Amino acid sequence: MATTTQRALKRAEHSGEAISDNLAQQVAALRKQVDQISHSVLSYSDHTFDDVQENAVAIAREVGHQGRVVARQVGHQANIAGKAVRDNPVPVIVALGTIALISALIFTRD
Numbered sequence: 001m002a003t004t005t006q007r008a009l010k011r012a013e014h015s016g017e018a019i020s021d022n023l024a025q026q027v028a029a030l031r032k033q034v035d036q037i038s039h040s041v042l043s044y045s046d047h048t049f050d051d052v053q054e055n056a057v058a059i060a061r062e063v064g065h066q067g068r069v070v071a072r073q074v075g076h077q078a079n080i081a082g083k084a085v086r087d088n089p090v091p092v093i094v095a096l097g098t099i100a101l102i103s104a105l106i107f108t109r110d
Contacts, residue, residue: 085092
């Protein structure tokens, strides 16, 4: 009976060592996979940041260009409005007087 117990203990020790070795191999494989995933995510994030940066620069350029176009149009319209006021100032005076009268009525209303 002692021999059977000793054999069982040896088998258990051997199985424990085999399980321990197998577990160590699995942990090593998992570490390697985590390292590969970390490297891939880092590489992807670098590329994504570069893409976002390039898009931001392109948008800034486009906004600057469109701002210049809008500024030209506003200047052109202001010149047209100024010429119209110089040519016929009566409608402007009437409009400003009307706005002043309505504002006075609204703000002095009790």
